[in-house]
Amino acid sequence: MxxxxxxxxxxxxxxxxxxxxxxxxxxxxxxxxxxxxxxxxADAPLRREGLTRPEFDILGALRRTDRELTPGRIARETFASGAAVTKRLRQLEGRGLLTRRLDERDRRVAHLSLTADGRTLLDRLLPEQLRYEAALLEGLGARSQAQLADGLGELLVLLEGRLGSLVD
Amino acid sequence: MxxxxxxxxxxxxxxxxxxxxxxxxxxxxxxxxxxxxxxxxADAPLRREGLTRPEFDILGALRRTDRELTPGRIARETFASGAAVTKRLRQLEGRGLLTRRLDERDRRVAHLSLTADGRTLLDRLLPEQLRYEAALLEGLGARSQAQLADGLGELLVLLEGRLGSLVD
DNA sequence: GCGCGGAATTTTACCAGCGAAGTGCATTCC
DNA sequence: GGAATGCACTTCGCTGGTAAAATTCCGCGC
Known part of the structure; x- marks a missing residue:
């Protein structure tokens, strides 16, 4: 080995x-x-479409939750800062991949959703991206892969819990 | 769970x-x-000393190889771009943590080494950093930890080998 | 109702890293 | 020996990120 x-x-x-x-x-x-x-x-397929991984994550979050999200919710969902999300939203909105709907009751908040274009792009790109990632991991074997996923999952739980307590 | x-x-x-x-x-x-x-x-102890993780990595590379390194070598050793290394070296040199010695035979290359200060700082910081990281991982248990390390090692070998072939 | 605390988001100013171009140097090849 | 090639490193211009301030707005308490 x-x-x-x-x-x-x-x-x-x-x-x-x-x-x-x-x-x-x-x-x-x-x-x-x-x-x-x-x-x-791992992001080669994304870059071919001119998307960064964090941008792709935003599209993904919208697609998989299958409803409108506010910027704040997106920030939490994708583990990003508010400011970063603002920039990415502007970018994605400019490319026509998502739209913004203002809340009438509370005009501070916006609701974002995929456009038809955005949805089409994501639905095409996601399987491609997954296949590509699977190819990268191929050499691992299903057993090691599952074991690694488990270990990372444990670690993740731990870190999620511990954040804020040990941070100093 | x-x-x-x-x-x-x-x-x-x-x-x-x-x-x-x-x-x-x-x-x-x-x-x-x-x-x-x-x-x-994980980088809290470093930040207390005003170091970023990549800067710490440079100091660490110099300490653990225990000899002078050229910028190019440091870039490879720390997985960073040449330009990034240049900036970090300037920073670290400015703080008096390392020194630059010019090669006489080939004046393009420089040889970097830790100053006494840099060495002292690293030798104090490294154990502290390791204890801190160990505390973060504590909840995992030795068994899961070893298993995770193994899995990541396998993955790393795979990626190191595959880079360049699948990159597109 | 009016002002105040505080929330959601954006803006601003700034910094780090990257790719590409530039600089200086050694070496190779005629 | 002198052009040409190519390497080691640095600089430059730009992009994308962050932290902190600013903006806009809700809703509570009086």
Whole structure:
């Protein structure tokens, strides 16, 4: 079995500063690297359509919840800051992928929904994107994949819970 | 066992667009979220010292390889673009954490190394950072943690190999 | 009803990173 | 030896992100 970069890094540390508890690197370091590589690799189909991953996430959130969402809700749904969402909405609205409807009762809030174009684009792009991602993960084998998904799920629960308590 | 956000997302998709192969989301979607949360949470000790994670990585690369490195080497070692490294080096050099020595044979290249200050800072910060990360992961249990590290390692090997071939 | 607290969103100012172009240098090849 | 090629690094212009302030508005308490 080939060795990944991080294993080498860990060995270096052991040699230079022995006695450290390096286990976190094995998880967090690898996670960081995987993310960096995936970001480069995994969004190719999106980029062909001129979409970034966060933009795609917004379209996806609208599609899968299957109703209008407010900017604030989208921000929470996609783990993004309000300001970032504002910019992305403007961009997507400009491309005609979604529309904005003002609330009559509370005029601070807007309700966003996919246009026909936006919906068509997403419905075409999502399966393509999923196939592409599946191809990337192919070498893993179903078993490892499920195991990895489980582990990440546990971690996610943990982090979601812990955020705010340990943050300092 | 509590459920993570992504499980909910997957269920939504199943309901709205049944028949899609959603397995990749279980891995890649979770990985993305974990990364986002970790980035917020895990770098608190670094930020207290006014360091970003990529800057810390540079200091770490110099410390653990235990010799001078060129900017290019650092870029490869830390998975960053050349331009990004240039900026970070300037920053770190300005703070007196590392020094630049010009090569005499080839005056294009510089050799960077930690100053005493930089080394002291890293040697103090690294254990602190590791303890902090360990605390974040604590709830996982050693078994899950090792399993997760393994899975991520496999994935990393896969991605390292595949990059360049599938990128389009 | 009127003002105040606070919420939802946008705007502003700024910073980090990227790709591409630029600079300076070594080396190769005639 | 001198042009040509190509490398190591930096600079430049731009895009996209954030934090904090500004804007707009609701609804409560008096």
């Amino acid at each position: 080939a060795e990944d970069v991080v294993a080498g890094v860990i060995r270096q540390w052991e040699q230079v500063l022995p006695g450290l508890e390096l286990a976190p690197i094995a998880v967090i370091g690898r996670l960081n690297r995987c993310f960096a590589l995936l970001q480069q690799a | 509590a459920e993570d956000v992504v499980a909910g997302v997957i269920r939504q998709w199943e309901q709205v667009l049944p028949g899609l192969e959603l397995a990749p989301i279980a891995v890649i979607g979770r990985l993305n979220r974990c990364f986002a949360l970790l980035q917020q949470a």
